[in-house]
Amino acid sequence: MKKNENVRAIDYYASILKGTKFENDSREGLYIPYSEDFASTLGLPGKVGKFTAPNRIVYQPMEGQDADEIGNPIEITYNRYRDLARGGAGIIWVEAVSVCPEGRSNAHQLMITEENVPLFAKLAREIKDTCRDANGYEPIVIIQLNHSGRHSKPKGTPEPMIAHHIPERENPLMSEDRIVTDEYLTELKAKFVECSVLSERAGFDGVDIKCCHGYLYSELLSSFDREGIYGGEYEGRVRLLVDTVKEARKALKPDTILCSRLNVYDGYRFRHSFATDKDDSEKYDLTESIRLVGELEPYIDLLNITVGSPYYNSDVSRPYRVGVDVPPTNALRAEVRMFEAAREIHRAYPKLPCVNTGISGLCEKSPYAGAGMIAEDYTTFVGFGRMSFAYPSMAIDILKGRFDDKKCCVACSGCSTLKKNGLLSGCIIRNDMYKKIFREFRANNK
Numbered sequence: 001m002k003k004n005e006n007v008r009a010i011d012y013y014a015s016i017l018k019g020t021k022f023e024n025d026s027r028e029g030l031y032i033p034y035s036e037d038f039a040s041t042l043g044l045p046g047k048v049g050k051f052t053a054p055n056r057i058v059y060q061p062m063e064g065q066d067a068d069e070i071g072n073p074i075e076i077t078y079n080r081y082r083d084l085a086r087g088g089a090g091i092i093w094v095e096a097v098s099v100c101p102e103g104r105s106n107a108h109q110l111m112i113t114e115e116n117v118p119l120f121a122k123l124a125r126e127i128k129d130t131c132r133d134a135n136g137y138e139p140i141v142i143i144q145l146n147h148s149g150r151h152s153k154p155k156g157t158p159e160p161m162i163a164h165h166i167p168e169r170e171n172p173l174m175s176e177d178r179i180v181t182d183e184y185l186t187e188l189k190a191k192f193v194e195c196s197v198l199s200e201r202a203g204f205d206g207v208d209i210k211c212c213h214g215y216l217y218s219e220l221l222s223s224f225d226r227e228g229i230y231g232g233e234y235e236g237r238v239r240l241l242v243d244t245v246k247e248a249r250k251a252l253k254p255d256t257i258l259c260s261r262l263n264v265y266d267g268y269r270f271r272h273s274f275a276t277d278k279d280d281s282e283k284y285d286l287t288e289s290i291r292l293v294g295e296l297e298p299y300i301d302l303l304n305i306t307v308g309s310p311y312y313n314s315d316v317s318r319p320y321r322v323g324v325d326v327p328p329t330n331a332l333r334a335e336v337r338m339f340e341a342a343r344e345i346h347r348a349y350p351k352l353p354c355v356n357t358g359i360s361g362l363c364e365k366s367p368y369a370g371a372g373m374i375a376e377d378y379t380t381f382v383g384f385g386r387m388s389f390a391y392p393s394m395a396i397d398i399l400k401g402r403f404d405d406k407k408c409c410v411a412c413s414g415c416s417t418l419k420k421n422g423l424l425s426g427c428i429i430r431n432d433m434y435k436k437i438f439r440e441f442r443a444n445n446k
């Protein structure tokens with residue numbers, strides 16, 4: 001649905017606030033670009049290292065929690081990715097894959113090991129083949145490597161491994177032996193490098209050293225009072241990420257894409273929060289993020305820019321309208337903040353291709369905003385997370401100029417409720433399988 005030409009873009013996007021307590025909030029100073037020409041703008045090819053993505057649409061990493069108990073992809077996983085691949089995005093960013101058993105986010109998270117490389121090779125191959133057969137081109141396929149840290153639940157129940165205490169989130173304070181040692185972190189770096197090489201061997205075009213959303217690498221960025229080599233001053237807090245990236249770069253072939261999905265702003269309402277204005281957690285202070293990206297830039301080919309955490313401030317990391325619950329803050333402001341933070345980083349490093357985050361919250365208006373942001377140089381690629389769950393064929397539809405509002409994500413957060421509760425995760429609105437899982441979950445948890 002296009003906007004009427006007399007309507008300001010921000011008022012057009014403001015429909016996401018309809019029916020919420022934020023509906024009549026002032027929109028002064030808020031701006032999100034708009035372009036009607038989404039098919040050709042988002043259809044532009046985009047360079048990443050030695051590769052060229054066939055278009056500017058990225059399907060963001062989205063955990064489906066459907067691996068078997070030892071982390072192997074199973075038929076549901078392959079099906080999900082074949083569906084996404086048919087959808088025609090220029091980059092498919094495979095969800096968080098654990099590098100070790102103790103760092104799994106749940107008992108059904110994917111995990112890559114020496115033994116299951118052939119199963120991951122099948123995943124990478126099937127994504128490429130399916131897209132090529134359906135659309136005549138192959139996407140760039142990236143795998144995200146992670147350690148869940150504080151949010152580890154390898155057997156389905158919490159077994160936190162933390163960088164530091166967060167007193168506001170721990171009641172009572174966790175035992176000291178939950179804090180990972182420097183020796184553990186140094187070994188973990190080697191594990192990430194080893195899994196990067198396994199991923200390359202499996203045929204992925206790129207490897208993401210995940211550093212976002214409050215997981216272990218990301219938590220270290222705000223380890224202000226951690227002692228030892230991985231905390232304290234800026235150099236200590238970023239050391240694990242920077243060193244892992246440098247070592248992975250050395251270990252990978254020169255053409256393999258190395259990237260990171262990075263929280264450039266945490267926005268947590270407690271002290272341990274990276275790149276957050278010290279007087280107002282709703283505002284970012286990108287000084288350290290910009291410095292960190294500068295250190296990563298010589299080694300990485302692509303940056304995926306994100307903010308917040310689904311565990312502490314989902315209204316910041318994944319703006320949503322009224323759904324399973326009501327967001328505590330204005331979703332339109334959250335969208336503007338995410339897009340502008342990415343724009344600041346992008347403009348600081350214009351030669352480093354980047355992906356932005358959070359557009360699914362704009363629902364049926366997202367193609368116009370995505371095209372507008374490419375046109376106004378907010379980002380190189382536009383990342384769609386929830387939208388890819390709801391509407392996997394979205395990219396190819398956009399490229400043909402026909403976005404179908406009836407298939408669109410409505411930003412209800414139902415998929416996150418499934419994820420939070422350790423269930424198979426997918427769209428509860430547009431996909432019957434996940435709809436049924438959600439209904440059963442609700443019926444059993446009244």
Ligand SMILES: Cc1cc2nc3c(=O)[nH]c(=O)nc-3n(C[C@H](O)[C@H](O)[C@H](O)COP(=O)(O)O)c2cc1C
Binds near residue numbers: 212
């Ligand atoms: C169910 C679910 C699973 C997710 N899994 C991942 C993941 O594996 N890795 C990651 O970096 N982000 C993950 N995310 C975050 C999304 O990639 C994305 O950042 C977020 O949904 C906001 O973007 P959107 O508005 O396009 O959805 C997940 C989000 C949801 C709702």
Ligand code: SF4
Binds near residue numbers: 409416430
């Ligand atoms: S459940 Fe579906 S419609 Fe709701 S946020 Fe997730 S993907 Fe979007």
